[in-house]
Amino acid sequence: MSASVLSDWLAQRLERGNGQPIYRQLHRLLQQAILSRDLPAGSQLPSSRLLAQELSIGRNTVTQVYEQLTLEGYVSSGTGRGTFVADSAPDEIVGVRDVGTPATQSAPPAQVRRALSVRGARLVAGAGVSKRQWGAFMPGVPDVTRFPARVWTRLHNKYWRSVRPDLLTYAPGGGLASLRHALADYLRASRSVHCTPEQIIVTTGIHQSVDLAVRLLSDPGDVIWTEDPCYWGVRSVLHVSGLQSRPIPVDDEGINPSADDLAQPPKLMLVTPSHQYPLGTVMSLARRRMLLEYARQNRCWIIEDDYDSEFRYGSRPLASLQGLDTSEQVIYVGSFGKTLFPGLRIGYMVVPGVLAESFGTASAELYREGQLLQQAILAEFINEGHFTSHIRKMRTLYGQRRQALLDAATQRYGDALPAVGGDAGLHLVIQLPEGSDDRLVAAAALERNIVVRPLSGYYARPAQAPSGLLLGYACVADEEIAPAFSELAYAIDAIL
Ligand SMILES: Cc1ncc(COP(=O)(O)O)c(C=O)c1O
The missing domain is CATH 1.10.10.10 (Winged helix-like DNA-binding domain superfamily/Winged helix DNA-binding domain)
Structure with missing residues (x-):
């Protein structure tokens, strides 16, 4: 031009x-x-x-x-x-997200930009985090109002009856033994993860787990395969560590590397096999086997992000990729952010046995861990059965809300704007006609107090990406779903 x-x-x-x-x-x-x-x-x-x-x-x-x-x-x-x-x-150097960021952040003023490092300026300018973290149709946020606060308060009071230095000081690394035991039992039973408690490292969530894995298993400049599209949050974590992302397209069997991609093995790959984020596909068994075999032959690490697989409607949750791994190439990461509440900031990773001690030490060294008292409460909450019962209740509730949203969308648009990825998780994707600008729709919706994320922003090349909207339904009360969708429809109709 x-x-x-x-x-x-x-x-x-x-x-x-x-x-x-x-x-x-x-x-x-x-x-x-x-x-x-x-x-x-x-x-x-x-x-x-x-x-x-x-x-x-x-x-x-x-x-x-x-x-x-x-x-x-x-x-x-x-x-x-x-x-x-x-x-x-x-983008090609460090994979920075570009224009279609689902972000709501504006670029910092010139004076601030000058003060920031190059990577700091890129991180802030491309940040995807929203100022709003609640309400229709915020994706990825569970209904925190249903959290069993009474049970938690009882356990909390029990632990505060006396001052326990062992729970109030810094953590020695890896997390509290009782929580690691409870998690190992839970993950083995519900996610078919192969692990001992010693392989579990408690973190503040998936962001920190990915950060730790990347810092310990790669060096700046190493290549990581990411799914295209993928979650903006972990993508930022990768970029700020100086990794080069290679976005790999996703088809209806999951991540789908080309012969050209396969010819250049990466150091790491980051995948969401149980529920591709954000499209919702499940990685097929054939693709899982292929990926594991490729990782074994080429000595690459696979980070399996299992962020919301507890919520699957109509079928049982699927087994993890880690459970199929026989050569210790998978780092499994999960979180209580969706199953309990995001502000808890407790997540976990399962690392191969030989790496467990190094990961525990590095975690304590880098992050100066704490929160042992919260971890003790959580362990007991799991052991007393409240965790699985809360998940069961919420699965039913979210299933109803998902249906209410699907009904509202179908009533208004019929087949004209199809929904995808709706049979699991906390959000679904409404596809917009080709060539329409989903960012404008999202901006117009925000003016009506409705938060939706433009699908194109999750792709490495938003200008060429399909147009759509991510709609979270979990934190919207049943009776608010239809009215909120009507508000959204005004915004959609005004732009399309
Ligand atoms: C795919 C994916 N991974 C990770 C996270 C964040 O996990 P955490 O809150 O534990 O850092 C999210 C949050 O929405 C997500 O969608």
Whole structure:
């Protein structure tokens, strides 16, 4: 695209008065053009003065956007030299999520960006975390109002009856023995995970488990396969550790590496076999076997993210990939964030026996672990049977809510906007027509106080990704689902 074609292209797409600041729109469009290679490496961008004139916008706006793109590694510039598209977009260097981020964060002001490191600036500018963590249709959040608070309070009071230094000091590494035992029993029985309590490392959740695995098993610059699409949160954890992500497409059997991918074994891969995030596919047995055999032959680590497999409607939860592994290549990670409540911040990982002690030591060394009192309460909560009974109750409740949401969507749109991935988990995906901009729909929904995530933002190349919306139903009261969907429908109809 030449400079004059670029100006026309931008002029056609900038929308004044759509609620999105011009700065954000211009930044997004230029990222999109670079990632899609419409603006190939080496192309010169128009000068800020010229572009501002042609688009009838302030020159400062253009300068700020160019500065931001420079910080993010999309372009490079030098005094008197002009601004050029960099040789490789940051996505290709570290896999930074681009324009379609499901994020709600705005880029930090220039002064802050200058203070941050390159990776810090990229992390913050591309952050996917939402300011809203509750209400229709926030994906990935369970109904915390149903948590059995009375039982928890009883156990909590019991532990506080006397001061126990062993539970109030730092943790020695790996977590409290009673919780590791309770977890080993639970994971063996319900997820067919092969493990002893010693192989379990208690963490603050999947984010920290992935962080620890990546730090201990790879070095900056190593390659990791990620599913395309995948969860933005762990992707940020990988990028900030300096790993190069290679996004691998997903089909209806799970991650599907091409011959070209297979020819270049990665150091690690990160997969969600029980319930692909966010599309909801289950990895087939054939694909599981293939992946395990490939990992064995090429000595790669597989991180299995088993974030919400307890919630499967109409069929039993599926066995883990770790349970099929005979060569100790799988690191299994899970969390109480969906089964109990996200703010608990307790998760766990199951590591091969030979690595268990190193992981425990590293965890205590890096994170200076604590929360042993919470862990003691949780162990007892599991041992007394409250955990499995809570899961059972919530599975029924979420199953009803999922159906209520499916009914609301079908009533309004029939087959025009099909839902996928709805038979498990806490969210489903509504597909939007090809070519529609799911980010605009999500922005319009937010103005109506409805949180939805644009599907395209979970892909490595949002500009070429399918359009859709992730809708979480777990934290929406039954009677609020239909009215909230009507609000969402206003936003969908206004944009499509
Ligand atoms: C696929 C996936 N993995 C991990 C997490 C986060 O887990 P945790 O809260 O334990 O860090 C989420 C949260 O939504 C998720 O969707």
